[in-house]
Amino acid sequence: MTRQPDRGALLSVDDLVVQYRRPGAPPTRAVAGVSLEVRAGEVVGLVGESGCGKSTLARAVCGLTPSEEGSISFDGTPVRPLGVRRRDPALTSIQMVFQDPYGSLNPRRRVGAQIADGIRTAAGRGEDVDGATPEDLLTRVGLPADAATRYAQEFSGGQRQRIAIARALAARPRLLVADEPISALDASAQLHVARLMRSLAVESGAGLLFISHDLSVVRLIADRIAVMYLGQIVETGITAEVWDNPRHPYTQALLAAIPQPDGAGLLPAELPGDIPDPAAPPSGCRFHPRCPRAFDGCDREVPLLSDDGVACRLYPAAA
Amino acid sequence: MRLNLLRRLPRAWRRPLAVCGGLVAAGWLVVVLAAPLLAPHDPLAQDLPRLASPGAGHWFGTDELGRDVLSRVLYGARMSIPLALLLVTLSLLIGGLLGACAGFFGRWVDETVMRVADLVFAFPTVILAMVVAAALGASLENAVLAVLVVAWPSYARVTRGLVMGLRNREFVLSGRLLGFSAWHSLRVDVLPNVLGPLLVLATLDIGTATLLLSGLSFLGLGAKPPTAEWGAMVASGTQQFDMWWMGVFPGLAILTVVLAFNFLGDALRDALDPSTARTIGAEKERVA
Numbered sequence: 001m002t003r004q005p006d007r008g009a010l011l012s013v014d015d016l017v018v019q020y021r022r023p024g025a026p027p028t029r030a031v032a033g034v035s036l037e038v039r040a041g042e043v044v045g046l047v048g049e050s051g052c053g054k055s056t057l058a059r060a061v062c063g064l065t066p067s068e069e070g071s072i073s074f075d076g077t078p079v080r081p082l083g084v085r086r087r088d089p090a091l092t093s094i095q096m097v098f099q100d101p102y103g104s105l106n107p108r109r110r111v112g113a114q115i116a117d118g119i120r121t122a123a124g125r126g127e128d129v130d131g132a133t134p135e136d137l138l139t140r141v142g143l144p145a146d147a148a149t150r151y152a153q154e155f156s157g158g159q160r161q162r163i164a165i166a167r168a169l170a171a172r173p174r175l176l177v178a179d180e181p182i183s184a185l186d187a188s189a190q191l192h193v194a195r196l197m198r199s200l201a202v203e204s205g206a207g208l209l210f211i212s213h214d215l216s217v218v219r220l221i222a223d224r225i226a227v228m229y230l231g232q233i234v235e236t237g238i239t240a241e242v243w244d245n246p247r248h249p250y251t252q253a254l255l256a257a258i259p260q261p262d263g264a265g266l267l268p269a270e271l272p273g274d275i276p277d278p279a280a281p282p283s284g285c286r287f288h289p290r291c292p293r294a295f296d297g298c299d300r301e302v303p304l305l306s307d308d309g310v311a312c313r314l315y316p317a318a319a
Numbered sequence: 320m321r322l323n324l325l326r327r328l329p330r331a332w333r334r335p336l337a338v339c340g341g342l343v344a345a346g347w348l349v350v351v352l353a354a355p356l357l358a359p360h361d362p363l364a365q366d367l368p369r370l371a372s373p374g375a376g377h378w379f380g381t382d383e384l385g386r387d388v389l390s391r392v393l394y395g396a397r398m399s400i401p402l403a404l405l406l407v408t409l410s411l412l413i414g415g416l417l418g419a420c421a422g423f424f425g426r427w428v429d430e431t432v433m434r435v436a437d438l439v440f441a442f443p444t445v446i447l448a449m450v451v452a453a454a455l456g457a458s459l460e461n462a463v464l465a466v467l468v469v470a471w472p473s474y475a476r477v478t479r480g481l482v483m484g485l486r487n488r489e490f491v492l493s494g495r496l497l498g499f500s501a502w503h504s505l506r507v508d509v510l511p512n513v514l515g516p517l518l519v520l521a522t523l524d525i526g527t528a529t530l531l532l533s534g535l536s537f538l539g540l541g542a543k544p545p546t547a548e549w550g551a552m553v554a555s556g557t558q559q560f561d562m563w564w565m566g567v568f569p570g571l572a573i574l575t576v577v578l579a580f581n582f583l584g585d586a587l588r589d590a591l592d593p594s595t596a597r598t599i600g601a602e603k604e605r606v607a
Contacts, residue, residue: 062496084424086500096496104489108511114490121497164493171497 009037010207011061011094011175016070018053018060028279030056032231033070035305038175038207043198045222045239046211047254049275053231054211055099058179061209062096063087074175089125095173097197099180101160105152111138111163112148118170127172137166141196158189162196169200175207182217190214194221215258219243227251230286231278236309247310249293285313334589340582343575350396360387362394362547370562380564382555384545388564391547392572398459398548400576403528406463406470410528411521413467414474419513421475422482423505433479436472444469448531452540459532459548462541466531470524477520481513515591523584526577533573549573 018031030053038044048054059065061072066081073079077090095118098104106114115134123129135145141162152160161181168176178197182190194210198221201208212218218225219239226236227250235248246252253271271290276282282289288298298313305311350357360367360377365385373380379388421432439447451465482505485491491508499507533550535541542548549569556566 064492064496082495084501086503087495087498089498092496092498094496096493098489098493100489104493106490106494106508106512109507117494117497117499124498167493167497 008039010040011036011038011072011074011209013037013057013061014071014073016057016060016072017068018056018065019068020056026279029068029231029281030278031060031067032278032281034228034231034233035070036226036233036236038209040174040207041202041205042224043201043208043210043222045218045225046209046228047213047215047218047225048228049213051275051278052228053278054213054228055179057228058096058177058209058211061175061177062094063091064096092121092125092171093174095168095171095176097161097164097168097176097178097181100184101157101164102184104164105160105167107152109151110148111150111152111155115148115163115167115170118167122170122172125172129172132170134166134170137170138163140169140200141166158185158193161185161189161193165193165197165200169204172204173206175209176201177209177211179211180213181210182212182214190217191220197221215254227254230275230281232286232311233305234287234311236305247315248287248312249291249314250287253292285311334586336582337586340579340586343579344583347396347400347576347579350393351400354393354397358387358390358393360390362386362390363545370559370565372562373564379568380562382552382565383559383562386545388552388568391552392549392568394547395549395552395569395572396576398542398546399529399532399550399573402459402463402532403525403576406466406528406532407521407524409467410470410474410524411517414471415478415513415517417471418475418478419482419505419510422479423486423501423509425483429479432475436475439469439472442469445531445534448535449538449540452535457540457543459536459542459546462532462535465535465540466528469531470528473524474517474520478513478517481516482509485509485512519584519588519591522580522587526580526584529573529576529580 013034013036016031016034017029019027019029021027032053034053034057036044036046036057046054046057056065060067061079063079063082071078074091074094077088079091079094080088105111112134115137119129119132119134122132134148138147139145143159143162143166147155147163152163155163165181176197181197182193185193194217197208197210210218210222222239224237225239225242226233227242227248228234229250235242235246235251242251243255246255273290276286276289282299284297284299284301285291285294285303288294291298293314295313301313303311303313306315363386367377367381367385367387369381369385370383371377371381377387377389379392381387382391417432421429448465448469451468452462455461455464486509491504494504494508532541533548533553536548536550537554539554542551544551549572552569553566553573556562556569559565
């Protein structure tokens with residue numbers, strides 16, 4: 001875990017630990033030592049089951065959840081948790097799109113006013129926003145310009161998510177964090193919104209950290225993919241390479257679980273058991289109780305993420 | 320928001336109780352404004368036959384000092400209703416602000432505000448108001464202060480709960496990520512979304528406040544003679560028990576005001592988001 005941070009990285013997360021405390025219980029390590037980088041103009045897909053810590057990682061990157069150990073830095077600025085004070089202007093270049101399109105817009109304010117907040121954020125950072133209007137941004141996300149004068153309740157889930165994206169874009173983010181932005185949408189809207197996010201991010205040269213449990217969508221839009229299991233990243237690599245040649249048994253299981261329209265009648269492979277309680281993770285490799293390829297020692301030795309991006313004892317580091 | 324409210328009001332208004340409450344409340348507001356024009360006599364002049372029963376010339380009868388009860392009831396509205404409105408506005412502002420801070424900032428702010436609120440809740444409302452009023456000295460101003468002391472915590476508690484529910488909503492967080500300070504976020508994203516339920520609570524509370532203020536005057540801790548005040552009038556009515564009109568008419572005035580504002584509050588509650596508003600009503604009833 002002492003790899004040198006990539007110099008070209010826009011966001012670098014280094015050995016991050018995030019804990020949740022509950023009274024009368026040991027703290028839960030939702031994120032247990034994660035290192036991750038996102039470069040400018042790159043789309044990184046973060047995938048994993050529900051409860052594996054993806055959203056916690058996203059919130060920590062935005063400063064919404066304080067970290068216990070490790071560091072997060074954005075373009076050289078350490079990310080500090082958000083308190084009573086206003087956010088450090090240098091960090092307003094990180095914007096987030098949330099999962100629930102019904103909760104992410106203020107029902108009492110016009111859509112245009114909420115997007116204008118984003119433009120003001122960019123202006124406050126000293127960016128040249130001459131001529132940027134909420135109407136332009138709405139058009140860019142594929143909505144009519146007159147949507148600006150309406151309220152969020154008047155739109156569907158997919159439209160609201162576009163509005164939320166427009167608001168985030170208005171702030172001219174250099175890193176966009178999307179926490180399951182499509183999981184609450186209709187199947188027909190999912191791919192549209194995902195593709196839209198990719199093209200808008202790449203167009204503006206921003207990095208995109210796209211979190212989802214939908215591998216088939218992530219495959220289509222991510223340059224790089226990171227697979228998370230129980231608070232740790234178990235495999236990371238170029239999307240096509242991971243897709244064609246998954247190495248970690250968990251990644252293999254995830255890919256095998258995608259239903260194939262191949263007519264062969266193959267049922268998706270299933271993992272035995274449920275994801276364990278992150279408050280009491282298994283010893284050794286966190287995946288070993290469910291791993292079909294576990295062998296002697298997996299319950300004792302903790303595999304580290306190797307330089308070629310896999311954390312599994314099946315692939316001993318090339319000496 | 321205001322537009323939405325207006326658009327949704329008519330259906331709730333069509334219910335007879337709502338119409339009735341609205342008419343009676345409006346009627347009393349007219350009386351507040353126009354009491355000198357409506358009252359047939361000077362409410363303080365002692366120039367009529369004493370203890371005359373209701374009849375032509377003095378419809379509500381006269382009291383033990385020869386004053387016209389009708390005129391005194393009408394002038395009494397100028398005491399009770401504006402004071403109740405002032406009281407509710409002040410408790411809404413104080414309780415709402417403290418509760419919003421408690422809910423939004425949490426930690427020690429929350430602990431401090433809510434423990435003080437619990438302290439007030441621990442006493443029976445009327446007893447505590449009496450203690451405060453007695454300690455400050457009997458006057459209407461002090462009675463208002465006394466009721467304020469017991470009235471703000473219910474606003475604080477309700478606002479705190481609503482704000483806590485909103486604090487971690489995505490749109491509030493989005494605003495913070497765009498660089499809103501906590502205060503700006505509270506003002507722009509949080510408070511407008513708690514205003515509706517609070518307005519319901521305040522409307523329901525106008526009746527309660529009227530009742531408490533009159534109660535203090537009834538006990539001699541509020542308005543002083545010869546002021547025309549409903550609670551004090553009912554009190555003097557109890558001294559002349561067979562002269563029923565002395566106590567009944569000011570009592571009816573209190574009753575109609577309390578009922579009217581309760582009906583209005585219920586109508587408003589139904590007009591706003593039914594799910595959240597109904598829980599507020601329940602909370603209020605539990606507290607009271």
